Amino acid sequence: MATIAWAPCHAANCSEGGGKALAIGSWTLGPIKADETRDFTFEINSSLKKPTKMVEGTIWFEDALGRSLNGWKLDPDFKVQAGATAEFVLSLGKLNFGKRLEHLNRDDLVATLCTEKVLYDDGTKEEFK
DSSP: OOOOOBOOSOGGGSOTTTTTSEEEEEEEEOOOOTTSEEEEEEEEEEOOSSOEEEEEEEEEEEETTOOEEEEEEOOTTOOOOTTOEEEEEEEEEHHHHOHHHHHSOGGGEEEEEEEEEEEETTSOEEEOO
């Protein structure tokens, strides 16, 4: 499970490099659980040349017209191997979910991952501006 924080910006603010470093390959939305949470499960594809140790990034959802629905910070301890795919699970309660996000047709939703900074396993850092 992921630790989440609401992110107050918009996917359009993502740099071109930050939008390509890590990308959402696919995602699913699980059913409402007994504790009234739902899990988003994301497959995240890395185009990075080295494995990550820490990541600063935000997952955004927009509607088909480009309006931001909500954004959540990626767990800073998210790890992915270079050129590989890793799973990220985001567990959200009703208050963190957003009304439109739950009710829109999946075809009318666009999920984007904006990567701001990466700390690699070798200790080097990269910032995407």
